[in-house]
Every structure is written in C-alpha cells, then in structure tokens.
Amino acid sequence: MPQDADYALVVGINHYPGFRNLNGAIEDAQDFAKWIYEDADGGGLSQQNCKVVVSQPNPLRPIQEEIDDALSAIFRAIGANRGRRFYFYFSGHGLGQSNLGADLCLARWSFEFRRAALDSLDYLKLILGSGKFDEVVFFLDCCRVRQISASGLPSTLGFARPDDMAGHGKQFIGYATEFQNSAYEAAVSTGSDIADAPVVRGHFTRALMNGLRGGAASGAGGVPATQLKEYLEAETPRIAAAAKQSQVPEIVNGLPSNPQAVFGNFKPLAQISVTITFTAARHGPIVLEGPDLTEIRRGPSGEGPWTVPLGTGWHALRDLGNGGETTFRVGSEGEVRNVQF
Amino acid sequence: MSSSSAPLKTTFHLRLEGLPEDANLTVYNGWDKVVGSVRGQSTADLSFPPGLYALRGELAGLIRETSIRLDRDLKLVHSESAPLVPEQFTAAPIEGTALSHEYYRYPSSDWSKKATRPPLDASKPADASVFVFIRPRFSGDHPSGKDLAEELFLLNADGTVVCSFTSSETRSDTEHGWLAFSAPAPSGFYSLEYRGAPSRAMAVYLFPGWQTQIFILHHQRPIIEGMRIFLARTGLGFNPLREESTAATDLALDFLQNGITRVPQGMMNQLLSGKFENPMLGLVGGYVLLRQPSPDANLLNIVTMNLDGLLGPGAPDVNAIRALKSQLLKEPPPAFQFRYPPMFRAGLDGVIRASLDHPELLPADSVIERIATGLFADSPWSSWETGSLANMNMEAQSASLVESGAKIALQIPGLAASMSTPKLDWVQSAVLDGLSARVRRLQSSRSGAGQINPQESAARGIEPSTPTAGVDLRQVALRLNLPERAVQTALEGLSANPTAAESYLEAQGFPGAKLNASLGQTKAASTDLSALFSFDISKTEF
Numbered sequence: 001m002p003q004d005a006d007y008a009l010v011v012g013i014n015h016y017p018g019f020r021n022l023n024g025a026i027e028d029a030q031d032f033a034k035w036i037y038e039d040a041d042g043g044g045l046s047q048q049n050c051k052v053v054v055s056q057p058n059p060l061r062p063i064q065e066e067i068d069d070a071l072s073a074i075f076r077a078i079g080a081n082r083g084r085r086f087y088f089y090f091s092g093h094g095l096g097q098s099n100l101g102a103d104l105c106l107a108r109w110s111f112e113f114r115r116a117a118l119d120s121l122d123y124l125k126l127i128l129g130s131g132k133f134d135e136v137v138f139f140l141d142c143c144r145v146r147q148i149s150a151s152g153l154p155s156t157l158g159f160a161r162p163d164d165m166a167g168h169g170k171q172f173i174g175y176a177t178e179f180q181n182s183a184y185e186a187a188v189s190t191g192s193d194i195a196d197a198p199v200v201r202g203h204f205t206r207a208l209m210n211g212l213r214g215g216a217a218s219g220a221g222g223v224p225a226t227q228l229k230e231y232l233e234a235e236t237p238r239i240a241a242a243a244k245q246s247q248v249p250e251i252v253n254g255l256p257s258n259p260q261a262v263f264g265n266f267k268p269l270a271q272i273s274v275t276i277t278f279t280a281a282r283h284g285p286i287v288l289e290g291p292d293l294t295e296i297r298r299g300p301s302g303e304g305p306w307t308v309p310l311g312t313g314w315h316a317l318r319d320l321g322n323g324g325e326t327t328f329r330v331g332s333e334g335e336v337r338n339v340q341f
Numbered sequence: 342m343s344s345s346s347a348p349l350k351t352t353f354h355l356r357l358e359g360l361p362e363d364a365n366l367t368v369y370n371g372w373d374k375v376v377g378s379v380r381g382q383s384t385a386d387l388s389f390p391p392g393l394y395a396l397r398g399e400l401a402g403l404i405r406e407t408s409i410r411l412d413r414d415l416k417l418v419h420s421e422s423a424p425l426v427p428e429q430f431t432a433a434p435i436e437g438t439a440l441s442h443e444y445y446r447y448p449s450s451d452w453s454k455k456a457t458r459p460p461l462d463a464s465k466p467a468d469a470s471v472f473v474f475i476r477p478r479f480s481g482d483h484p485s486g487k488d489l490a491e492e493l494f495l496l497n498a499d500g501t502v503v504c505s506f507t508s509s510e511t512r513s514d515t516e517h518g519w520l521a522f523s524a525p526a527p528s529g530f531y532s533l534e535y536r537g538a539p540s541r542a543m544a545v546y547l548f549p550g551w552q553t554q555i556f557i558l559h560h561q562r563p564i565i566e567g568m569r570i571f572l573a574r575t576g577l578g579f580n581p582l583r584e585e586s587t588a589a590t591d592l593a594l595d596f597l598q599n600g601i602t603r604v605p606q607g608m609m610n611q612l613l614s615g616k617f618e619n620p621m622l623g624l625v626g627g628y629v630l631l632r633q634p635s636p637d638a639n640l641l642n643i644v645t646m647n648l649d650g651l652l653g654p655g656a657p658d659v660n661a662i663r664a665l666k667s668q669l670l671k672e673p674p675p676a677f678q679f680r681y682p683p684m685f686r687a688g689l690d691g692v693i694r695a696s697l698d699h700p701e702l703l704p705a706d707s708v709i710e711r712i713a714t715g716l717f718a719d720s721p722w723s724s725w726e727t728g729s730l731a732n733m734n735m736e737a738q739s740a741s742l743v744e745s746g747a748k749i750a751l752q753i754p755g756l757a758a759s760m761s762t763p764k765l766d767w768v769q770s771a772v773l774d775g776l777s778a779r780v781r782r783l784q785s786s787r788s789g790a791g792q793i794n795p796q797e798s799a800a801r802g803i804e805p806s807t808p809t810a811g812v813d814l815r816q817v818a819l820r821l822n823l824p825e826r827a828v829q830t831a832l833e834g835l836s837a838n839p840t841a842a843e844s845y846l847e848a849q850g851f852p853g854a855k856l857n858a859s860l861g862q863t864k865a866a867s868t869d870l871s872a873l874f875s876f877d878i879s880k881t882e883f
Binding site: 111112113114115116145151230231234235237238241246248289290291292293312313314315316325327329 | 369370371372373374375390391392393394395397399403404406408410412718719765766767770771774775820
C-alpha cells in the first residue's frame with residue numbers, strides 16, 4: 001500500500017577503523033530499506049522518500065554532516081506540507097548516557113574521538129519539533145553501554161521557531177537493548193560458496209525484519225505497533241540466546257492504539273514444511289499437536305518421515321506407546337525444518 | 342438408562358514453586374503471546390487453557406526458556422536440577438551458583454582463614470587482611486602450568502607493588518586450577534592491577550578488623566572487572582554457604598552491573614531491619630537504593646550510619662553514598678576529602694559530579710583526578726587504565742619495578758613511547774572538538790572572511806550571548822564527567838603541545854587556528870575556552 005507521505009532515513013555503519021569494525025550493520029540497514037520501499041507489502045514508501053546512508057572506508061564516512069544533509073533533504077522535500085510517518089533506522093556501534101536515548105557512533109568514533117556520535121534524543125526532539133510528522137518511529141540497533149565522556153552530538157539542523165504542530169507527533173522507539181547493555185550481531189549462515197564470508201546480522205534487526213515481514217502480523221495484514229513491541233520483546237532475547245548471548249530490547253510504544261498504528265501490509269506467515277523423522281526408540285503410535293494441543297497428525301512410527309506444513313509456534317510430539325514427548329518451536333525464520341523424535 | 346461424562350476442563354492450574362524472589366518469569370502461549378507473568382514471588386498459581394506454553398525466566402539480565410504441555414493441573418518446582426530461571430554466574434564459589442564447585446568452595450574457605458605469606462607491610466600495624474582467590478570456571482578449564490596470577494599485582498596507596506602473587510606468596514592447586522593468596526595487611530587504599538592486555542587497575546580497600554575477600558574468575562586472563570569483593574570479620578574467613586546476605590549482595594552486584602534498578606528482596610529485608618552485619622551488603626544496598634526513582638533518604642541515613650559503625654567513619658564508599666544522596670536531596674556534601682577512589686564505580690561517578698559544585702571534595706593530590714580520564718565503564722567497580730595512575734607515579738612505579746625483579750620487568754606497554762611522543766589525549770581532543778563545533782556554528786551564520794574569535798563573535802550577537810554560550814571549564818568538566826582540575830591539566834597539556842593542538846584543528850578543517858600563549862596560565866573557574874584560540878577562517882574550508 002503506497003504511503004506517499006511517509007519518509008525514512010536509514011543509516012548502517014560497518015566501518016570503524018579507530019575502534020572495531022562491524023560485519024552486519026550495512027546488511028541490516030539495507031534490509032530495512034528494502035522493507036521500506038521495495039517489499040510489496042513493506043513500508044510502502046517511494047524510493048525518493050527514503051535516504052540511505054551506509055559507511056565507506058575511504059574516504060571514511062558517514063560524517064554527521066552527511067546524515068544531517070539527508071535529513072535536511074527530507075525536510076525540504078516535505079516543504080510546507082505535512083508527512084504522516086518518519087522512520088529513522090540506525091545500525092552500528094552505540095553508547096548510552098542515560099535510560100533515555102542512545103548515542104549513535106559515527107564511522108570516525110574511537111576512544112580518542114569519543115564524541116563522534118549522534119545524540120538520538122536530540123534528533124528525536126528535532127524531528128518531533130519540526131511538527132511535520134504525525135508519527136516518528138526510531139529503530140536503533142546498537143549498544144547502550146556507558147562510556148565516560150562519550151556523549152553524542154546534537155544535530156546541526158534547527159528550526160527558527162517551533163512549528164505549530166510541534167509536540168503533536170507520536171513516537172515509537174525500538175532500542176536493541178536496555179540501557180547500559182550491549183547489542184550483538186552474529187553470523188546467521190555461511191555464504192553460498194565456501195569462499196564467501198558468512199552472513200552476519202544484528203539480533204535486533206533480525207527480529208525486527210522477521211516481525212515486520214509477517215512474524216508479528218495480524219490476520220488482517222500489517223503489523224500493529226503493539227504486536228511488534230510484543231514480538232520484539234519475545235524474539236530478540238531468543239535469537240540472542242541461540243547465539244549464547246543475552247540481549248533484551250527496550251520498546252517504547254507511544255503510537256495510538258485506536259485506531260491501531262500499523263506497519264506495512266504483510267500477512268501472517270504461511271505454513272512451513274517440517275520433516276519429522278523417528279528414531280528406533282519410538283514405539284508409536286505418534287501424535288503431533290499444535291500450540292493449543294489440537295491433533296495435527298497421528299500414525300505409527302514405522303511409517304517413515306512425516307512432512308507436515310506447520311504454522312509458527314510451539315508443537316508437541318508424543319509417543320503414546322512409551323510416553324516419550326518433545327516440543328519444538330517453528331520460528332518466523334523457518335529455522336526448524338527437520339525434527340528428530 | 343443414561344450415560345454422562347465429566348465436562349472437559351477449559352483451564353488448568355499451573356503452580357510454580359521455589360522461584361527466586363528476584364527473578365521475573367513470563368508465560369508465553371504456543372503462539373508466543375504473553376499470557377502471564379510472575380514478579381517477586383517465590384510461588385505463583387496461574388490458570389490457562391490447555392495448550393503448549395513457554396516459561397521465560399529472567400534473572401539479572403539472563404534468560405532461560407522452558408516449554409511445557411498443559412493438559413492437566415501441573416506443579417513445577419524450580420531447582421538446581423530443573424531450573425526455571427537462569428543460574429547465577431559469579432566469581433565467588435557460593436553454593437548454588439552456576440560455577441560453584443566443591444573443589445573451589447573448600448580451599449577458598451580454608452585459605453581465607455590462614456595466611457599464605459607474612460604481613461604485607463611490616464612497618465605498619467597489620468590491622469586488616471586481604472584474601473584473593475583465582476580460579477577457572479571449572480576444573481580443567483585452563484592450561485596446566487599456567488600462572489593464574491600472571492601480570493597481577495597489588496599496590497599500596499603510594500603506588501608501590503606490595504605483592505606480585507609469586508609462588509612463594511600463594512598456594513595453588515594444579516589439578517583443579519586455583520590460586521589463593523591470604524595475608525594480614527595495614528588497612529587503607531590499595532589497587533589491584535592486571536598489566537597484561539587489556540591492562541586495568543581496580544580500587545580495593547582494607548578496613549580495620551575486616552578481611553577483604555576478592556574472588557576472580559580466570560579465563561585466558563584474570564577477569565578482574567567481574568571480580569567479587571566480600572568483607573568478613575578478620576579470622577572468620579569466607580563462608581561459601583548460601584546465606585541470604587551473601588547471595589543478595591552477589592545478586593545486587595549483577596543488578597548494578599547490568600543497570601537493573603530493583604533492589605533484591607533479600608537485601609531489602611536486611612536493609613530495612615537496619616541491623617545488617619555484612620558491610621558489603623550495606624554498601625551495595627546503598628548504591629542500589631540510590632538508583633531508585635525516589636530513594637528513601639531515611640533508609641539511606643540508617644544504612645550509612647550502620648556502615649560507619651562497622652567500617653569506621655573514613656570509608657570512601659560510605660561517604661560517596663552520602664555525596665550522591667546530598668546531590669539528590671540538594672543537601673551539603675559530606676565533610677570528607679576523597680584522596681582515593683571509592684571501590685564502586687557508582688560512587689566514583691557521584692564524587693566526580695559532586696566535586697564540580699564542591700571542589701573541596703577532591704584534595705590537590707587526589708588519585709581520582711589522575712585516573713578520571715582513563716576510567717572503564719564495564720564493571721560495577723572503579724577501574725582504570727593502569728597507565729593513568731602510572732603517569733602519576735612514574736617515579737614510584739619505576740622504583741618498585743626495579744625492586745620487584747624479573748616478573749615485572751616489562752610493565753605498562755607503550756608508556757615510554759607515549760611519553761616521548763606527546764599526543765593529544767581524549768580530553769584534549771574533546772575540548773578541541775567542542776571548540777571547532779562552536780566555530781563552525783559561528784562560521785555558518787557569518788558572511789565574509791577574516792579573523793574570528795569565538796568569544797568576541799558571541800559578544801557581537803552573531804550568536805546569542807548567554808551565560809552558557811561560552812565554553813567554560815566547569816561546563817566541559819560536567820559534560821565529560823571529569824573533575825575540573827583534570828580538564829585544567831588537559832589544557833595545560835595543550836599549552837605545552839601547541840603543534841599537536843593546531844595539527845588536530847587543521848585536520849578538523851581549521852588550518853589557520855592558532856593557540857594563544859596564555860593557555861596554561863588561565864584560572865580554572867573563570868576560563869572561557871573560546872578565548873584560547875583564534876581562527877583564521879579565510880583559510881578554512883567548510
């Protein structure tokens with residue numbers, strides 16, 4: 001569904017030569033941008049309404065001016081009109097000075113240039129203060145650890161006087177992690193060729209994109225803000241735990257609930273084909289149950305692997321012959337495709 | 342004749358028992374929707390429709406997920422063998438924690454009651470004692486023959502190495518891989534330094550009549566940032582049994598480290614009773630209480646008075662708690678001078694902030710000013726790059742290096758090189774960053790070219806001149822969370838190194854910037870940094 005009055009600024013920074021490079025931030029940003037203007041059921045923005053800034057090593061960028069220029073271009077494009085929703089997505093290193101906001105490290109950040117970061121709170125105030133948007137949505141996939149004297153910089157943009165509509169905008173802020181904690185990235189798969197580098201993604205953005213692409217969708221299509229919050233809170237720690245890391249996002253949902261603010265138009269995920277094989281320990285008969293214990297299939301264990309289309313959520317396999325039982329969860333990434341029981 | 346059957350139950354009872362009161366437990370249904378939660382209760386009774394559920398237990402930032410099938414009334418009891426919430430990981434081998442093992446509990450308890458070497462400093466009365474126990478996560482987790490205390494040193498307040506944990510000073514066990522050090526010592530400030538990579542020093546206090554017990558996990562190096570410190574009456578030793586006060590203190594340290602603002606229930610119970618005997622419980626409790634949205638001033642008063650009684654009136658952490666409380670309640674700060682940093686990072690931050698309004702809190706020779714630019718933020722303890730204190734005590738360090746022999750022949754990598762090639766430190770860079778940002782703003786609102794002095798320009802009204810428009814030392818110190826004198830020292834460094842400062846500004850796009858000669862002679866409180874430089878913007882490219 002086209003959303004001509006929506007705008008987005010998407011930033012991904014992998015290159016931190018003075019600190020520690022990241023591997024998945026650009027990929028994450030590009031994936032979010034893809035949802036914004038390319039996915040048929042995504043954000044519905046036109047490409048010109050979405051500014052994407054990704055890092056480059058030589059010359060090292062982005063610098064703050066580049067991000068402020070992109071923001072300025074968006075304000076100019078809106079001109080005297082009003083937009084509906086503004087998305088700001090950032091993936092890179094980050095810091096936190098308080099439980100409000102995060103400081104978003106620019107490519108130049110190092111322990112020496114420890115203030116080469118953007119103060120997300122100041123940018124949020126700027127965008128809300130512009131009075132140009134009904135809804136402002138921030139997704140910040142970065143750490144919020146405290147680093148002494150590393151407070152971020154305010155935007156160089158400003159308005160001569162507050163807009164009449166300043167302060168009326170509602171906000172949704174998705175922090176990848178709680179204040180004073182880290183956000184992580186991890187390899188999600190190896191490349192298609194042995195020489196390929198592994199594909200690395202941030203845990204939070206993985207959960208975000210899975211949710212926006214149907215994992216958190218309602219039956220009517222689209223992802224209600226309340227369901228996205230719930231989904232991110234459930235799924236991000238789970239993805240992190242699978243990588244033996246701990247990460248709990250903080251989601252601040254100030255968007256209206258009536259009518260419900262909705263992201264995109266993705267439908268709930270289709271069923272995923274799961275193959276279940278049985279070990280010699282099975283006696284049978286075997287019962288496969290869904291999340292509400294509805295029986296999905298029953299049969300002897302000797303009949304060979306079952307290939308069953310299953311929706312997301314928890315499922316149970318029970319061996320009625322010997323009382324054996326196991327549960328497994330079909331996730332929104334379809335990561336469970338084979339189950340041995 | 343008619344037949345009847347019992348109606349199908351539409352909900353089942355789920356009873357949860359034995360939950361740690363400080364854990365959170367969230368119940369998700371089979372479609373990952375939150376359907377229930379348990380907070381601060383050891384027992385909970387819940388009811389749900391038949392189905393598959395996931396119980397997500399959270400403790401101090403860690404999670405554990407357990408799936409259950411609810412097709413009848415069900416009782417689940419949290420236990421070590423069937424945990425519903427994550428296990429607690431701690432360097433102290435306390436019974437019931439994840440990395441506790443008998444082969445660490447017994448020797449740590451034994452050696453905390455015996456000395457492994459004579460008193461640390463024979464010239465002063467050994468009115469306190471120190472115990473250090475280093476061990477891997479489990480037996481076999483470290484290469485055999487590895488010195489667990491390699492590159493680890495204990496320094497006294499003068500910066501002199503008083504212990505380098507050599508084999509003659511310690512006891513160790515190669516089978517299970519632990520190292521114990523225990524000795525009487527004079528009370529006061531010490532620093533525990535790891536001089537490997539990454540180097541780091543931690544503040545440690547010894548109190549009269551108390552043994553300071555330090556537990557460190559070793560994984561490729563001593564993880565000193567995650568160390569646990571307990572206090573026990575001299576002679577009592579370490580008690581590895583899971584007492585409420587020890588467990589609550591340990592958990593509260595995780596809360597402090599992970600930014601969790603709740604007070605562990607066991608700790609709150611003892612704090613409220615006002616008669617706790619465990620000083621560390623009082624110290625951690627005081628800091629955790631200060632993180633509450635509305636700290637209880639009366640309770641904090643009781644805690645600090647009790648701590649005075651236990652530790653004596655001069656404990657920096659107790660006074661740091663008072664300084665933090667005075668900031669919150671707009672009261673006068675404690676009449677105390679912080680020559681040495683408190684053990685807790687929260688206290689150190691609070692003292693630095695308070696010193697901006699009350700510089701008398703930091704005496705001229707305070708260690709805090711010298712370490713403030715090298716602090717780490719990843720530990721609940723005060724810790725800093727060893728180089729920062731080494732710079733202060735170069736002479737004392739050098740002497741101690743010579744005295745201490747081969748083990749510390751190579752200390753502080755890169756220090757000599759860095760001292761011979763002056764570079765801007767991060768404080769100086771931050772000052773210049775702020776200054777160049779200010780000049781950029783002035784430049785963007787001014788047409789024409791020529792000399793520009795940020796201070797003069799502000800006065801001409803190019804930018805509104807307000808009391809905060811200038812960049813004075815206090816503002817810089819406030820923003821950088823540094824003592825004012827640390828910023829002054831950085832400025833004096835700039836004055837001594839104008840070429841580096843001007844090169845830095847040139848790289849920022851100000852090739853004409855010149856450092857004024859008066860820089861090092863400014864008076865801290867009244868200095869407007871913008872007066873210190875003049876910028877030739879005709880040479881400046883924007």
